[in-house]
Amino acid sequence: MSAGIDLENVCCDFGTFRAVDNANVSIKPGEFFSFLGPSGCGKTTILRMVSGFIEPTEGAIKIGGKDVKGTRPNQRPTALIFQNLALFPLMPIWENISFGLEVRGVDKATRRARAEELLKLVDLPGAADKMVSQLSGGQKQRVAIARALAVEPSVMLLDEPLSALDLKLRQHMRAELRAIQKRTGVTFIYITHDQGEALAMSDRVGVMSQGRIQQIAAPRDIYDNPVNGFVASFVGENNIFEGDVGAVSGGMAGMTGAHGSFRAKVSPEAQGKALKLYVRPEHTVLSKTKAAENSVEMEVTEVAFEGAFISVHGVAAGGKRLSAEVKNDGVTVVPGVGEKVFASFDAARALLLPDANVRG
Amino acid sequence: MQDLLRRYGTGLTTIFCLMVAFWILVLIVLPNFSMLFESFFPYLPVSELDGPKDVFTLQNYEKVLANPIETNWFGIPITIPIHVSTFVDTVFFSALVTFMTLVLAYPLAYFLAKVASPKSIPTLLLLLFIPMWVSEALRAFAWYIILTFNGPLNALLKGLGLIDQGIRWQNGIFTSYDAIVIVLTYCYVLFMLFPIYTAITSLDTNQIEAAEDLGSPWWRTHWRVIIPHAKPGIASGCVMVFMLSAGSLLVPTVVGSTKANWFPQTIYTWFNDALDWNTGAAYSMIFLLVCIMFVILAMRVFKVKLSDIAK
Numbered sequence: 059m060s061a062g063i064d065l066e067n068v069c070c071d072f073g074t075f076r077a078v079d080n081a082n083v084s085i086k087p088g089e090f091f092s093f094l095g096p097s098g099c100g101k102t103t104i105l106r107m108v109s110g111f112i113e114p115t116e117g118a119i120k121i122g123g124k125d126v127k128g129t130r131p132n133q134r135p136t137a138l139i140f141q142n143l144a145l146f147p148l149m150p151i152w153e154n155i156s157f158g159l160e161v162r163g164v165d166k167a168t169r170r171a172r173a174e175e176l177l178k179l180v181d182l183p184g185a186a187d188k189m190v191s192q193l194s195g196g197q198k199q200r201v202a203i204a205r206a207l208a209v210e211p212s213v214m215l216l217d218e219p220l221s222a223l224d225l226k227l228r229q230h231m232r233a234e235l236r237a238i239q240k241r242t243g244v245t246f247i248y249i250t251h252d253q254g255e256a257l258a259m260s261d262r263v264g265v266m267s268q269g270r271i272q273q274i275a276a277p278r279d280i281y282d283n284p285v286n287g288f289v290a291s292f293v294g295e296n297n298i299f300e301g302d303v304g305a306v307s308g309g310m311a312g313m314t315g316a317h318g319s320f321r322a323k324v325s326p327e328a329q330g331k332a333l334k335l336y337v338r339p340e341h342t343v344l345s346k347t348k349a350a351e352n353s354v355e356m357e358v359t360e361v362a363f364e365g366a367f368i369s370v371h372g373v374a375a376g377g378k379r380l381s382a383e384v385k386n387d388g389v390t391v392v393p394g395v396g397e398k399v400f401a402s403f404d405a406a407r408a409l410l411l412p413d414a415n416v417r418g
Numbered sequence: 419m420q421d422l423l424r425r426y427g428t429g430l431t432t433i434f435c436l437m438v439a440f441w442i443l444v445l446i447v448l449p450n451f452s453m454l455f456e457s458f459f460p461y462l463p464v465s466e467l468d469g470p471k472d473v474f475t476l477q478n479y480e481k482v483l484a485n486p487i488e489t490n491w492f493g494i495p496i497t498i499p500i501h502v503s504t505f506v507d508t509v510f511f512s513a514l515v516t517f518m519t520l521v522l523a524y525p526l527a528y529f530l531a532k533v534a535s536p537k538s539i540p541t542l543l544l545l546l547f548i549p550m551w552v553s554e555a556l557r558a559f560a561w562y563i564i565l566t567f568n569g570p571l572n573a574l575l576k577g578l579g580l581i582d583q584g585i586r587w588q589n590g591i592f593t594s595y596d597a598i599v600i601v602l603t604y605c606y607v608l609f610m611l612f613p614i615y616t617a618i619t620s621l622d623t624n625q626i627e628a629a630e631d632l633g634s635p636w637w638r639t640h641w642r643v644i645i646p647h648a649k650p651g652i653a654s655g656c657v658m659v660f661m662l663s664a665g666s667l668l669v670p671t672v673v674g675s676t677k678a679n680w681f682p683q684t685i686y687t688w689f690n691d692a693l694d695w696n697t698g699a700a701y702s703m704i705f706l707l708v709c710i711m712f713v714i715l716a717m718r719v720f721k722v723k724l725s726d727i728a729k
Contacts, residue, residue, distance in 0.1 A: 110631075132632075132635060133633075137631060138627075142624055144622060145628075157634070
């Protein structure tokens with residue numbers, strides 16, 4: 059039923075602009091895979107190549123092991139959910155949903171029954187005879203999903219389908235999409251620029267920048283062990299330090315720069331490249347006294363209450379901006395604006411990372 | 419109205435309203451009522467005007483039913499009043515012209531709206547417009563020359579070895595109206611093209627792609643998604659081309675064969691040759707009425723609302 063997707067050395071050029079550069083990824087059947095990246099990073103191009111609207115300039119795309127080169131979108135076992143949904147406004151909801159079946163020559167009674175069934179699946183019973191314009195944003199979203207599911211695709215392709223919804227609905231639809239994916243077992247390829255969405259929903263995430271896939275890993279790995287500065291910055295906040303990297307021993311290396319000497323983890327792949335030190339604000343601890351290592355003095359400039367945590371921003375020597383997240387547990391002391399504190403971090407939580415992997 | 423007042427003030431708004439009222443009342447409603455009025459009175463010498471003979475009558479309308487002739491429609495011989503025959507031919511062949519322009523314009527409109535690269539659109543539109551810069555009379559005469567027995571079309575076909583003998587296009591191959599249909603189609607195809615082009619342009623390309631992604635072959639995408647969306651454009655194009663064709667006097671006069679009579683020519687004869695304006699007015703009224711009824715009927719059949727066309 060569901061099929062795996064393999065991208066092998068896929069490149070896509072628009073004139074002289076290379077939108078996708080040498081993409082290699084193997085998506086397993088039944089996987090929820092997200093492509094995450096800023097707009098213009100090539101993720102939508104990948105989706106359109108898989109659905110068949112664009113042919114790759116180089117490389118091969120395999121769906122269920124079969125090379126789909128030259129196969130038109132209407133012959134591929136994929137269903138695309140468009141960013142603007144692209145529902146047919148002149149057809150009632152049930153005809154929208156059963157359009158793919160109508161194309162396949164299914165008789166009207168069966169189509170109608172299947173549409174009702176799918177409307178139940180997406181939790182929208184009784185909407186069959188309404189028109190698209192009568193539905194709310196979230197309801198349209200469900201209809202688009204039902205319409206795509208009706209053709210029983212092996213692969214569902216979703217192009218930022220939640221971006222038009224408000225926050226509350228978006229969070230609800232995240233869970234809903236995940237549940238539908240689990241229920242149907244269809245491979246989902248999800249495109250988004252919202253890291254929260256990608257991390258929360260996916261089995262694996264591919265982070266993209268400037269046409270290149272930077273890293274493919276499980277959400278937790280992406281966040282905790284980013285392979286480069288771009289990935290680290292795109293999926294979360296960082297305090298970044300620059301300096302000269304010293305000798306490596308036991309996966310750790312020292313760095314000496316304008317803000318003192320630090321020690322941090324370094325991966326074998328990163329060694330020998332220009333590196334910067336990245337540490338997350340939630341791993342940055344504030345204290346009145348200087349810690350044994352990895353400690354920088356800063357003056358607190360802003361204290362922002364976020365609910366579960368308190369975000370403390372400050373400036374270190376040379377105007378270096380730093381931030382730390384203090385748990386709102388009632389025990390940890392929150393410094394006030396203007397106070398001088400030390401921002402420290404555990405060497406095991408800090409990473410020395412190279413810049414993004416982009417074309418020279 | 420409130421909006422108009424706020425934006426332009428009382429003075430300008432009054433002028434706008436008066437100008438529109440003048441246009442509608444004096445230039446459209448009044449002449450038509452005058453014609454309608456005149457059509458119910460006999461054509462008399464000046465000396466007998468306002469005399470005992472100058473009374474309300476339907477005799478002008480009855481003239482359309484006079485002079486039965488024997489003719490045949492698609493091989494079926496029938497006897498029918500000559501003017502009714504002309505009338506039916508005019509409506510039928512105008513509908514044919516409408517159909518031909520639709521068949522030509524729809525693919526072209528789709529190509530311009532969704533296939534052609536945006537950069538080439540201005541050039542393509544210019545190429546379509548240039549012939550419209552020449553007056554309709556000259557274009558009709560150009561076609562007269564193209565279609566003559568020793569004209570370029572026959573020369574070309576002979577040169578290509580497609581025909582041995584020249585074809586008398588103006589007498590017609592299928593019917594005696596061939597030449598009129600060809601030239602009217604040429605003259606009015608753009609009136610069909612632009613409303614459809616505008617309608618298709620407003621269609622979200624994602625909808626076409628969504629249909630294809632769901633497995634739809636190209637013809638079904640057109641049938642279920644693009645044509646329903648373009649229907650208001652198609653409808654207004656059809657109404658325009660039909661009314662313009664049915665009302666054309668110049669094209670049938672220039673290229674029509676001796677056997678092809680167009681109803682506006684009949685009306686023209688009453689007005690200009692017989693100088694019987696009353697009968698001419700009666701014929702015009704009948705023609706206007708029946709054409710409007712035909713259009714309304716066609717709109718019913720194709721389930722088009724008047725508000726769709728107005729868009």
